[in-house]
Amino acid sequence: MTDIQTWRAWLLTDTPTSRRHAKLSAVYQGWLSFRGNTMAMVGLWILILLLLIAFAAPFIAPHDPFAQNLGNRLQPLWSDDHLLGTDSLGRDILSRLIYGARITLYIVGLVALIAPVTGLLVGTVAGYVGGWTDQVLMRITDIFLAFPRLVLALAFVAALGAGIENAVLAISLTAWPPYARIARAETLTIRSSDYISAIQLQGAGAMRIITKHIWPLCISSLIVRVTLDMAGIILAAAGLGFLGLGAQPPSPEWGAMISEGRRFILDHWWVATVPGMAIFTVSLAFNLLGDGLRDVLDPKDSEK
Amino acid sequence: MAFTENNNGGRHKAPLELWIRATFLMLGSIIVTMLGLMFITFIIGRVMPIDPVLAIVGEQASKSTYDAAYEQLGLDRPIIVQFALYVWDVIHGDFGKSLLTARPVSQDIARVFPATLELATIGVFVGIVLGVPLGVIAAVKRGSWIDQVARVIALVGYSMPIFWLGLMGLLIFYGILGWVGGPGRVGIFYVDIVPSVTGMILIDSILDRNWLVFKDALSHIVLPASLLGYYSLAYISRMTRSFMLEQLSAEYITTARVKGMSESAVIWRHAFKNIRVQLITVIALSYANLLEGSVLTEIIFSWPGIGSYITTALLSADMSAVMGGTVVVGLIFILLNIFSDLLYKVFDPRAK
Numbered sequence: 001m002t003d004i005q006t007w008r009a010w011l012l013t014d015t016p017t018s019r020r021h022a023k024l025s026a027v028y029q030g031w032l033s034f035r036g037n038t039m040a041m042v043g044l045w046i047l048i049l050l051l052l053i054a055f056a057a058p059f060i061a062p063h064d065p066f067a068q069n070l071g072n073r074l075q076p077l078w079s080d081d082h083l084l085g086t087d088s089l090g091r092d093i094l095s096r097l098i099y100g101a102r103i104t105l106y107i108v109g110l111v112a113l114i115a116p117v118t119g120l121l122v123g124t125v126a127g128y129v130g131g132w133t134d135q136v137l138m139r140i141t142d143i144f145l146a147f148p149r150l151v152l153a154l155a156f157v158a159a160l161g162a163g164i165e166n167a168v169l170a171i172s173l174t175a176w177p178p179y180a181r182i183a184r185a186e187t188l189t190i191r192s193s194d195y196i197s198a199i200q201l202q203g204a205g206a207m208r209i210i211t212k213h214i215w216p217l218c219i220s221s222l223i224v225r226v227t228l229d230m231a232g233i234i235l236a237a238a239g240l241g242f243l244g245l246g247a248q249p250p251s252p253e254w255g256a257m258i259s260e261g262r263r264f265i266l267d268h269w270w271v272a273t274v275p276g277m278a279i280f281t282v283s284l285a286f287n288l289l290g291d292g293l294r295d296v297l298d299p300k301d302s303e304k
Numbered sequence: 305m306a307f308t309e310n311n312n313g314g315r316h317k318a319p320l321e322l323w324i325r326a327t328f329l330m331l332g333s334i335i336v337t338m339l340g341l342m343f344i345t346f347i348i349g350r351v352m353p354i355d356p357v358l359a360i361v362g363e364q365a366s367k368s369t370y371d372a373a374y375e376q377l378g379l380d381r382p383i384i385v386q387f388a389l390y391v392w393d394v395i396h397g398d399f400g401k402s403l404l405t406a407r408p409v410s411q412d413i414a415r416v417f418p419a420t421l422e423l424a425t426i427g428v429f430v431g432i433v434l435g436v437p438l439g440v441i442a443a444v445k446r447g448s449w450i451d452q453v454a455r456v457i458a459l460v461g462y463s464m465p466i467f468w469l470g471l472m473g474l475l476i477f478y479g480i481l482g483w484v485g486g487p488g489r490v491g492i493f494y495v496d497i498v499p500s501v502t503g504m505i506l507i508d509s510i511l512d513r514n515w516l517v518f519k520d521a522l523s524h525i526v527l528p529a530s531l532l533g534y535y536s537l538a539y540i541s542r543m544t545r546s547f548m549l550e551q552l553s554a555e556y557i558t559t560a561r562v563k564g565m566s567e568s569a570v571i572w573r574h575a576f577k578n579i580r581v582q583l584i585t586v587i588a589l590s591y592a593n594l595l596e597g598s599v600l601t602e603i604i605f606s607w608p609g610i611g612s613y614i615t616t617a618l619l620s621a622d623m624s625a626v627m628g629g630t631v632v633v634g635l636i637f638i639l640l641n642i643f644s645d646l647l648y649k650v651f652d653p654r655a656k
Contacts, residue, residue, distance in 0.1 A: 151599065242467050258468055
């Protein structure tokens with residue numbers, strides 16, 4: 001490589017010199033087309049901001065999110081010292097929102113890890129092994145798909161006890177079947193391709209083929225699906241929190257904050273309104289990001 | 305038109321015969337899925353951290369009373385036998401007794417279900433009436449302002465927490481403006497005035513010709529129904545748009561235009577006609593989602609439907625009620641899904 005060639009030219013080359021070069025180049029070109037999508041970039045920036053806020057919560061929160069001050073309860077918006085007012089126990093709503101970002105990210109992160117991995121496992125095994133294994137696994141998937149999602153999550157949380165970890169499990173339990181479907185469909189097309197036959201002839205076992213050759217190809221469609229599902233996950237978690245089945249008080253979970261503010265909605269509207277705006281903003285950001293990612297990673301599914 | 309080609313391609317079997325065959329195949333899958341659904345519900349009911357025997361006999365019961373109740377509930381038998389007995393009861397319409405209302409769960413469900421049905425039906429109706437034309441126009445005038453508006457409507461719908469939007473609706477239209485009735489199905493003065501025939505208060509009040517109750521019920525249902533309608537509108541308009549785009553880019557549309565057919569005939573008589581089956585599938589799905597997804601809406605609006613029934617039962621550990629409610633909702637969900645599948649398979653010659 002000569003000195004004149006910049007990184008950009010190296011990344012945009014038509015003639016990659018190695019596998020890694022080709023991969024990096026593909027990623028860079030994907031990024032360029034993603035960057036052209038303004039709405040997706042807005043979504044990305046909101047989420048980066050959310051990450052920073054969650055990370056720096058102790059430094060930027062003006063008050064202790066748990067500190068009660070009954071003499072100072074239900075302060076309106078823009079009041080001195082409390083930008084977004086205070087709730088029924090005199091806690092600063094802005095600080096609670098900032099700490100709540102951590103809980104939201106925690107839930108979304110865990111579900112986004114558990115559900116697709118479960119789906120990937122079930123789907124690829126069903127698709128690759130075939131036969132009655134496929135039949136049984138897909139029947140189970142169908143049963144979970146047939147279940148009304150929120151009702152299943154509700155029943156599950158009720159059985160295990162309310163709490164944030166159980167809410168995560170319940171949401172994952174309702175979220176994995178679509179991933180299994182996608183992974184199976186991808187596996188079925190990959191399985192019949194020539195290069196799989198080639199490595200089979202070379203003596204590769206089922207384990208190796210699934211983990212090394214099928215999983216990597218399923219990842220991109222799963223990532224798109226996960227990003228598009230994130231909004232749904234946030235809404236489901238907030239719904240469980242709202243019903244009192246997710247994070248427990250005094251935890252500043254956004255859904256639970258709405259539920260708390262609901263009692264004062266007519267006289268002190270901001271207590272329930274502000275956390276709702278936060279949920280809306282974040283799930284909107286995930287939807288925008290998901291749409292953008294889909295256009296880049298999965299062009300065949302995007303709108304023409 | 306688009307169908308004739310396929311007909312020449314050797315479709316010998318009559319649609320009816322195909323329908324029957326598909327139905328039998330589906331029946332097997334319904335039964336398996338239903339059994340699975342009941343099994344999961346059953347297991348959830350069993351791992352509940354609350355002792356069902358104590359809930360019946362009370363904390364102070366003697367050992368012998370406890371044991372008697374334990375045996376009466378069949379808890380001493382193997383779990384598979386218990387499950388089989390449960391399935392047997394459910395087939396006979398027996399979901400056990402609710403601890404909360406002290407009535408058979410089946411009666412409770414028959415009482416609360418019409419409320420949900422009424423709400424979801426109006427909701428999906430709103431979604432169809434507004435969503436389908438919006439989707440068609442958005443597809444035809446792609447990139448225009450109306451397409452952008454449709455996109456934003458859908459995006460906001462996918463991102464908004466439904467319970468929060470419901471609260472905001474109550475705050476604005478009930479609390480501040482006073483345009484609509486508050487939570488509940490009718491105002492306190494109108495409760496139980498009209499005899500319950502269908503359980504759907506709008507229809508009951510029409511049957512009774514009690515326009516006062518009708519008007520009041522309407523003012524109560526308008527907000528939750530528009531809320532649900534908005535959510536199905538978001539979904540239906542999006543799907544309609546993408547179906548229409550797919551049709552409009554097909555070659556037969558170009559042919560029709562070249563032949564000099566008017567634009568509205570091209571859109572409605574050709575393109576729209578070919579998306580009807582897909583559209584019905586989407587509407588059935590969206591209806592199923594409304595029936596189950598109205599849980600949060602029902603709670604916000606104190607709507608006495610199956611969603612609030614299940615949630616109240618859950619919070620008071622009334623497991624027979626929870627299991628019964630879940631099985632019924634699941635059954636409806638499955639049936640609607642299968643119905644739309646069947647429709648698709650029978651009426652779309654390509655899906656064979």
